[in-house]
Amino acid sequence: MKIVIATPILYEPSSPFNHLFKDIIEGFLEAGHEVVRIVACEDMNDDRYKLGIDNSAISYIPVLRKKAGHSKMIQRYLSDTLTSIKMSRVIKKVKADILFEDVCYSSYWTVKAAKKNRMKVVAMLQDIWPDNAVQSRIIHQKSVLYKYFEFWQRAVYRNANKIICISDDMKLLIESKGIPNNKINVIYNWGYSDEIVDIPWEENKFVKKYNLSKDFFYAIYAGNIGKMQNVELILKAAERLKNKDRIKFLIIGDGVRKDAIEQIAIKKKLTNILFFPLQAPELATSIYSAAGVNLIPLVPGGVKTALPSKIGVCLSCGRPIIFAFGKECRFAELVKKYTVGDCVSAEDEMELVEAICNNVNEIKNEKNYDLFQERFNKEINVKSYIETLYI
Numbered sequence: 001m002k003i004v005i006a007t008p009i010l011y012e013p014s015s016p017f018n019h020l021f022k023d024i025i026e027g028f029l030e031a032g033h034e035v036v037r038i039v040a041c042e043d044m045n046d047d048r049y050k051l052g053i054d055n056s057a058i059s060y061i062p063v064l065r066k067k068a069g070h071s072k073m074i075q076r077y078l079s080d081t082l083t084s085i086k087m088s089r090v091i092k093k094v095k096a097d098i099l100f101e102d103v104c105y106s107s108y109w110t111v112k113a114a115k116k117n118r119m120k121v122v123a124m125l126q127d128i129w130p131d132n133a134v135q136s137r138i139i140h141q142k143s144v145l146y147k148y149f150e151f152w153q154r155a156v157y158r159n160a161n162k163i164i165c166i167s168d169d170m171k172l173l174i175e176s177k178g179i180p181n182n183k184i185n186v187i188y189n190w191g192y193s194d195e196i197v198d199i200p201w202e203e204n205k206f207v208k209k210y211n212l213s214k215d216f217f218y219a220i221y222a223g224n225i226g227k228m229q230n231v232e233l234i235l236k237a238a239e240r241l242k243n244k245d246r247i248k249f250l251i252i253g254d255g256v257r258k259d260a261i262e263q264i265a266i267k268k269k270l271t272n273i274l275f276f277p278l279q280a281p282e283l284a285t286s287i288y289s290a291a292g293v294n295l296i297p298l299v300p301g302g303v304k305t306a307l308p309s310k311i312g313v314c315l316s317c318g319r320p321i322i323f324a325f326g327k328e329c330r331f332a333e334l335v336k337k338y339t340v341g342d343c344v345s346a347e348d349e350m351e352l353v354e355a356i357c358n359n360v361n362e363i364k365n366e367k368n369y370d371l372f373q374e375r376f377n378k379e380i381n382v383k384s385y386i387e388t389l390y391i
Helices: 018-030 073-091 108-116 131-135 144-159 168-175 205-210 232-240 258-267 281-289 310-317 330-338 349-362 370-375 378-388
Strands: 002-007 034-041 058-064 098-102 120-125 162-165 184-186 217-222 247-252 273-276 293-297 321-324 341-343
Touching: 002 073, 018 034, 018 378, 034 073, 058 073, 073 108, 098 108, 108 120, 108 144, 120 144, 131 144, 162 168, 162 378, 168 184, 168 330, 205 281, 217 232, 217 281, 217 349, 232 247, 232 258, 232 293, 232 349, 258 273, 281 310, 293 310, 293 349, 310 321, 310 370, 321 330, 321 349, 330 341, 330 370, 341 349
Parallel strands: 002 034, 002 098, 034 058, 098 120, 120 162, 162 184, 217 247, 217 293, 247 273, 293 321, 321 341
Antiparallel strands: none
16 A cells, blocks of 8 residues: 655654654555655755655655744644645645544644545544643633634544544543544554563663662653643642652653743752753663652643653553543553552642652562553554554
């Protein structure tokens, strides 16, 4: 089959999705398919979007995209929409079997062009727009803006032959929009490999880089520090635990809320929190392996619209994880079934405090990889992506 992949969103080297996208594309190519990637570029000489894939069965069509500030939603939406319209014109001229669409807020135009060109459409959702903007309090669900965005997104869902989302909670939300259950496949994101990670403290590169002491218990958050991630909850827990000298909180990463988070920590004199800059992807397993417990919070209700990509990598390291997603979600059922940690409230810091203290006191050394191997397995999940093409 010939597969078109249209990407109106600009490539970002720090994106946690890059390794997943590379694995999916390489899976398509190894299965004998031909791939045409239509990609957005602000600099036509920058070809990092190729992700290091070297295969004669893939070709690229770059489309110039107007620059837009990352924090300016309307400007970015207009830029992405204009780029999608340009891409739709290209799609109309390409003879292909499938459009594999990484769904964003401007996907309607490329999906519409593909359907007119008699292509089948596989729509992949890494998050659910505009509901994630509601959860992040960027827009209100009753606003005209939400209704506008939602109208176009539902058109994408209706026109797609298959929809792939990355969690069972996301599937439930898509179903609530009137999309049939059998049209939606759940394929969880995976880590960098299917190998179990076991990094001794003495050989841990992140530990060595920052000369961390083994005498402390580290509660680690690593990743984007944005509106969706609810890092404020970690600060509230740290404030409750600031007299527990053995517990240290490490907040590692960057994002639109980082400066504000650091200022809150300074104002409240939270000396039990250490901030570190965004680290290279190859240090991810070292970071998560150094944790007494890894912390993965989301805003209340956020698990319905997204699931952090870091989960697969965290699970591969075998350390306990506290998911601050809320207890009434499908993912909480998985956490309980596979005993990989705790799922606590996204609003009540006392539940997070209790879960952290339980991990300190119990000193959990037994590692559980069952959830990682069964739901976050790269080989199995890439095969699932390939199978979805046969509509």
